[in-house]
Amino acid sequence: MKFKNFPMVPRVIFGRGCFSQLQEILMPRRKNSEAPFIFLVDDVFESNQELISKIPLLFGDKIIFIPTDEEPKTEQVDVLVSKIREYTTQSPSGIVGIGGGTVMDLAKAVAIMLTSNGKAEEYQGWDLVTREAIYHVGIPTISGTGAEVSRTTVLTGPEKKLGINSDFTPFDQVVLDPELTNGVPRDQWFYTGMDCYIHCVESLNGTYLNAFSQSYGEKAEDLCDEVFYNGKLSKEETQDKLMMASWHGGMSIAYSQVGVAHAMSYGLSYLLGTKHGLGNCIVFNHLEEFYPEGVAKFKKMQERHEIELPKGLCANLSEEEFETMINVSMGMDPLWENAVGKNWKDTITRVKLRNLYEKM
Structure with missing residues (x-):
């Protein structure tokens, strides 16, 4: 090897x-x-x-x-x-x-x-x-x-x-x-911080997981918990720890990959221009099937910080637009393989992705 x-x-x-x-x-x-x-x-x-x-x-x-x-x-x-x-x-x-x-x-x-x-x-x-x-x-x-x-x-x-x-x-x-x-708007702070959290969930639950990725991913997830879940930090501690969570989260996927949320958010971004962090949050909110514990904690953090996610992004899309999003998403082979395995195409069908996008 x-x-x-x-x-x-x-x-x-x-x-x-x-x-x-x-x-x-x-x-x-x-x-x-x-x-x-x-x-x-x-x-x-x-x-x-x-x-x-x-x-x-x-x-x-x-x-x-x-x-x-x-x-x-x-x-x-x-x-x-x-x-x-x-x-x-x-x-x-x-x-x-x-x-x-x-x-x-x-x-x-x-x-x-x-x-x-x-x-x-x-x-x-x-x-x-x-x-x-x-x-x-x-x-x-x-x-x-x-x-x-x-x-x-x-x-x-x-x-x-x-x-x-x-x-x-x-x-x-x-x-x-x-x-x-300093001065980052609260919603943007949350969406971008959740990008880090989602990195960790996808890396730690992926088929590519190894000790290198796990060590960084677990530390980043712990830091995200301190910042977004426990809520007992000063402003300075929050800034310091979230900056290091971002660093460790990025390192966690150096020898691994992200997963379903990123693969599907690329479709949203390509078609609708949805910003990356927000797109990940919108998608991840509907991924209980893949990441049940991670999504449950995400919903609690969202509630704790009083964040309302946009709804109905895909409500009025045409057949052609849905097809475009699905094409972009299904082009992310390494992400799907990390999330589901080498035979990911057996379970990740166009119909399945269409049903998920319709919820957003």
């Missing part, structure tokens, strides 16, 4: 206020004064001068504000790469992503495509990237997606929603500063 030799993030800094050390971190990676750092920043911070003033701009460094109302798209990656190439004649010293999962995924994808030929959609899949990405840094400002540690960058393309999964995807440096999560 041949085991996969996965790369991990080689350098990480954690601590409240560690964002202030960014200049110290980046300086040794500067090629020269003509090779700028490009900062991709969630546009929610465009008017936040306190944060913007801490970004260590030198020489020709550039900030590009990223709209995050929609899930990241392959076309968006191509536009950003073209914009950066027009801006500088030299290859940038690096890409720095500051924001949530959307910005994390875009930063990883842009770093890859700056050294790759063609369009981003051509690299959606597993191990299609053959060239090392330029230096890239991830700085999450919300916790839960695990995008800061994962080897994928999930993108919606013209034909599918699928990640660029490769050894060149993970960040070279991650900055984990819990203070950056």
Whole structure:
């Protein structure tokens, strides 16, 4: 048996206020004064001068504000790469992503495509990237997606929603500063945190489970329980622990996979543009058949935090639209195999998925 030799993030800094050390971190990676750092920043911070003033701009460094109302798209990656190439004649010293999962995924994808030929959609899949990405840094400002540690960058393309999964995807440096999560809206905080919780449930109940994944998944689930279920933490403890839950949750699927909720939420996102965390919550809420204990606890956490999930998303869809969602979902072979086993197509039928989507 041949085991996969996965790369991990080689350098990480954690601590409240560690964002202030960014200049110290980046300086040794500067090629020269003509090779700028490009900062991709969630546009929610465009008017936040306190944060913007801490970004260590030198020489020709550039900030590009990223709209995050929609899930990241392959076309968006191509536009950003073209914009950066027009801006500088030299290859940038690096890409720095500051924001949530959307910005994390875009930063990883842009770093890859700056050294790759063609369009981003051509690299959606597993191990299609053959060239090392330029230096890239991830700085999450919300916790839960695990995008800061994962080897994928999930993108919606013209034909599918699928990640660029490769050894060149993970960040070279991650900055984990819990203070950056101040001001996250409550609903978004819950949906993104539940993305982490669902990672854990799907990994720990999957056929791919092994001691590596289990050790990280169990720790992440324990931290999610502390944050969302027990409810006895201070604000600072909540921020610190959820940021580490996100990290451990992302690590739990490095040697494993996610499952049913993610496979079906990709269909929602591709067709309806449903944000990833919210989509996972909407789907997971109906998956008692697959994850009875996990769904029961999810419903209690939802009630405890007074979260109302949207209903009727699929109420008025056409036959063609249902077929599109089902096609996207059924294209997630590794996710279904992890959830159900190698013979997953014997039980996961188009009719079954249609019935589940009709509940949402």
